[in-house]
Amino acid sequence: MKNNDRKAYLFIAPFVIVFLVFNLYPIFLTFYYSLTNYSGMGGIDNADFIGIDNYVRLVTDRYFYQAFFNTIRIWGFNFLVQMFIALGLALLFSDIRLKLKGVSLFRALFYLPNIITIASVALLFSILLDWNHGGLNQMLLSLGVINQPINWLNDPLYAQGAVALIGAWMWFGNSFIVLMAGISGISRDYYEAALIDGANWFQSFKYITLPQLKPILLYVLITSIIGGLQLFDLPMLLTDGQGSPQGALNTMVLYLYNQAFRYNNFGYGATLAYGLFFITVIFSAVTFRTMYRKES
Amino acid sequence: MDKMKLSRIGIYTGLVILVIICFIPFYMMIINATRPNSEILRGFTLIPGDSLMDNYDVLISYMDVWRGFRNSLFVAISVTVLNAYFSALTAFALVVYEFKFKNAIFVTFIVMMMVPGQLGLIGLYDLSETLGILDTYWPLIIPAVAAPFTVFFFRQFLITTMHISILEAGRIDGASEVHMFHRIILPILMPAIATMGIFTFIGSWNNYIVPLVIIRSPDLYTLPVMMGALSGSPVASNLGAMYLGIAISVVPIMVAFLFLSKYIISSITAGSVKG
Numbered sequence: 145m146k147n148n149d150r151k152a153y154l155f156i157a158p159f160v161i162v163f164l165v166f167n168l169y170p171i172f173l174t175f176y177y178s179l180t181n182y183s184g185m186g187g188i189d190n191a192d193f194i195g196i197d198n199y200v201r202l203v204t205d206r207y208f209y210q211a212f213f214n215t216i217r218i219w220g221f222n223f224l225v226q227m228f229i230a231l232g233l234a235l236l237f238s239d240i241r242l243k244l245k246g247v248s249l250f251r252a253l254f255y256l257p258n259i260i261t262i263a264s265v266a267l268l269f270s271i272l273l274d275w276n277h278g279g280l281n282q283m284l285l286s287l288g289v290i291n292q293p294i295n296w297l298n299d300p301l302y303a304q305g306a307v308a309l310i311g312a313w314m315w316f317g318n319s320f321i322v323l324m325a326g327i328s329g330i331s332r333d334y335y336e337a338a339l340i341d342g343a344n345w346f347q348s349f350k351y352i353t354l355p356q357l358k359p360i361l362l363y364v365l366i367t368s369i370i371g372g373l374q375l376f377d378l379p380m381l382l383t384d385g386q387g388s389p390q391g392a393l394n395t396m397v398l399y400l401y402n403q404a405f406r407y408n409n410f411g412y413g414a415t416l417a418y419g420l421f422f423i424t425v426i427f428s429a430v431t432f433r434t435m436y437r438k439e440s
Numbered sequence: 441m442d443k444m445k446l447s448r449i450g451i452y453t454g455l456v457i458l459v460i461i462c463f464i465p466f467y468m469m470i471i472n473a474t475r476p477n478s479e480i481l482r483g484f485t486l487i488p489g490d491s492l493m494d495n496y497d498v499l500i501s502y503m504d505v506w507r508g509f510r511n512s513l514f515v516a517i518s519v520t521v522l523n524a525y526f527s528a529l530t531a532f533a534l535v536v537y538e539f540k541f542k543n544a545i546f547v548t549f550i551v552m553m554m555v556p557g558q559l560g561l562i563g564l565y566d567l568s569e570t571l572g573i574l575d576t577y578w579p580l581i582i583p584a585v586a587a588p589f590t591v592f593f594f595r596q597f598l599i600t601t602m603h604i605s606i607l608e609a610g611r612i613d614g615a616s617e618v619h620m621f622h623r624i625i626l627p628i629l630m631p632a633i634a635t636m637g638i639f640t641f642i643g644s645w646n647n648y649i650v651p652l653v654i655i656r657s658p659d660l661y662t663l664p665v666m667m668g669a670l671s672g673s674p675v676a677s678n679l680g681a682m683y684l685g686i687a688i689s690v691v692p693i694m695v696a697f698l699f700l701s702k703y704i705i706s707s708i709t710a711g712s713v714k715g
Contacts, residue, residue: 152537170563263664
């Protein structure tokens with residue numbers, strides 16, 4: 145037996161080696177760079193160690209705050225729309241009185257945008273939302289909804305709204321499936337008992353569905369926050385990749401990418417990566433705590 | 441009862457409208473891919489045009505989308521296979537054997553699952569430069585060997601479905617540990633491998649930021665990077681060709697989804713309820 149146990153080291157060796165070299169080492173390397181003014185070119189030896197200067201810059205950098213609030217605003221609007229549709233659909237399809245058919249068909253149709261490459265989606269919408277020749281303006285004009293073409297991607301509010309709605313379009317199907325799974329896990333007995341006790345639809349929703357659905361809601365919320373904070377592909381490809389219009393699409397990862405790879409500022413880019421990491425941890429922890437504290 | 445029927449009709453109508461809204465962008469993409477640039481500039485229509493082949497010629501003269509397709513396929517398949525095989529091997533070792541650092545490794549997994557992928561991006565770029573593997577697929581593929589989340593998922597799966605007595609019986613019959621991994625453990629893990637495999641494949645296929653940073657040669661571009669390059673290329677002045685390029689990157693995935701949708705959706709359901 146002991147002999148076999150020793151073989152375990154052999155089995156985990158590829159994982160451990162690759163993990164240390166390609167996962168953990170780059171993370172530590174990035175941290176080290178965050179303490180230097182390394183440009184990314186000419187080797188780290190030519191860079192100076194500058195201590196926490198980059199972090200001091202980070203907490204006073206108004207573009208970082210702009211990127212943070214842009215990211216949160218876009219994620220928040222996206223999440224509201226996405227959850228409103230997803231929860232609405234999940235409630236409709238699980239209603240014991242309505243008995244709707246075709247769940248699996250609708251689930252598949254609504255989920256489809258989620259597996260399409262985001263880069264392709266971003267490029268598609270960059271031309272669909274074009275001011276002069278974009279499909280959306282052409283359609284709205286010919287339907288008579290608008291008289292003048294709207295310059296969607298040149299207006300900060302519209303541009304952020306567009307990113308949020310594209311995100312909601314891509315993700316509501318996923319949330320619908322997950323919520324649906326959660327609701328179908330709730331025992332039918334609760335609802336039947338509530339019906340006998342004369343509870344109305346809203347009371348069943350508030351006192352049975354919502355509390356029972358809490359772990360699933362938490363799961364959807366946390367995965368959505370972690371994904372939302374990393375928003376990059378859409379803002380990168382929807383406009384000029386530098387946050388246009390007027391910095392409205394400057395998100396945290398886009399800012400990181402531009403600092404490191406467009407402006408050759410590895411040191412500060414690395415600091416931004418750690419700033420993003422810190423924010424992700426805080427958000428996940430806060431979400432987790434508030435969702436579970438209300439229970440007790 | 442009549443009221444119920446009426447609200448059901450209303451709901452179905454709403455659902456169909458939602459489906460239409462969901463598919464309009466794709467529909468416009470496909471229609472415009474068949475129309476000449478001049479017509480697209482003039483307005484929109486729901487009827488296909490006859491310039492599909494002209495658009496294709498324009499597109500292909502600037503950018504070999506099929507090459508991007510093959511590149512993405514190569515990377516995604518390599519990643520999926522390595523991810524599945526080595527995660528299974530690691531999970532097997534974690535479940536079956538007793539060794540030092542076992543718990544330390546497990547705790548590391550849990551922590552790593554919360555770390556955003558971008559945290560080590562700059563370090564990965566620099567490491568690749570040092571190793572001389574920048575502008576190759578190695579930095580995209582090798583990290584798939586160490587995928588904490590997949591190992592975690594496989595470990596949970598093995599704990600609930602595998603009886604240790606199977607291995608003991610194998611040992612009595614004289615089978616080696618490696619042999620048992622290939623002949624007993626991998627087949628047991630197959631449903632879990634399929635579930636994670638689909639998501640690993642989609643994740644790799646859609647990955648944009650890592651190949652954007654690592655890959656420089658246009659010949660090596662993966663599809664998402666190629667999409668990014670498309671908007672800055674001469675193709676951008678011919679909207680029909682642009683739409684076609686996007687369509688080529690999107691339609692095959694839609695077709696694949698048609699065949700796999702049942703499986704993908706039940707995987708999401710399983711993943712969320714267990715996780």
